[in-house]
Amino acid sequence: MSYPVRTLPDVIISALNVTAPTAALAEAAARVARLLPTRPLQPALAGVLLSTDERGLVLSATDGDLTVRAWVPATVHVDGSAVVSRRVFGDTLAALGAPEVRLAAEGSRLALRTSTARFALPVIGEDYPRCTGLPPRVGEVCGADLGKAAPPVAGAASKEHALPIFTGVRLRSDGERFTMLATDRYRMASVSVPWRPAVAGARVDALVPAVVLAEMAKQANRADRVAVHADGQLFGLAWADGDVVVATLDTLFPDTQLDRLLDLAVECTIEVDADALAGALDRAAAYAGPHSRVTIGVGDGILVVRASDPLAGEAEETVKASVRGDHLTRSYQARLLAGALRPFACRTVLLRVQHGLRPTAFTSTPAEEADFDLRYLVVPMRPTGEA
16 A cells, blocks of 8 residues: 655755764665665655754655655764765665764755765755654564564565455464464464553554565664554554554455464374475475476375476485374475475474365474474475376
8 A cells, every 4th residue: 555655845955964873874875775775766855854852863765555764873063964875875885894984964955974975965855754643653563583483484475466365374363472464375473472452452464565564673673672563554663763654455354264274184193303304305405397286195204305306306214203193195395395394493383184185284383382383384286197
């Protein structure tokens, strides 16, 4: 969803003059760029607004749907503001070796000065779009929990924008848990982290672009506590030195269907070292053919990973496992299986295999679930020759 771009005609440039640590300023510029990569937009949307407040220097940027802010401690000599190209600004800072840099307005340019160099960036001569403010605060989560949980869930979302609902992560709060869920129809990932509502009954229910949420979580990972802000159309995260606000996607996932997928009817339960299985899968994938089909057979205390293709050849490898239930065989697309195993690196992963083409669930073992309760579902491929 896009919002009308409101402009601030008076912030193109004013008497800005500050001194800031180069490394901190370069890192803040890079954080903004990761969320808002430069695209062939109208010039104002490719800019970054530099302004001052009581905390120092503020970097703000927006593309109409997404607003990013980053704060950098700075010595403010003269309050002011300026808009420059965020690509040129970030690239210049990244190349500087001086410990401090001074930013000063000089007519229609913003000068970046060190003890031995001066760079003058043209000020963007168009009205700058007003950056969206944070919606109401509804609760908070631990930054480390968010940084660990969000990326693997976001990775299960679709990259195909023809169906926008599947490019998002469903965010819901319930009691003391904050749940994230994503699916591309062939796999689904769900995880919850501890949640502290701002007031009794405060809730989150939103669908947020997966790519944006993953980067937001990575940036908030260093924060002890991350404030969650939400209303019907906007979702935001805020921490000590930054915040991000994004427009939510319009349509939510159907809850009943999702709950039915998470209700498992298990035929076979397997405990296996995730790294060992991932290694065997990686070696077999070279032989998986154009459809990337890898087959896993369950035996007594082992999994047999197989792949074959008339042109590529054949691969077969056994992996030790603890098996309870029926001996069976399932085929998967190697890419989806690798994605399901990746979040469980250096852990024992629990596979719950269901009947037929019902999805196989990947979870932590009961001893580890309290620490990391990710649930990852992968739909098997139809047996060869089956319509």
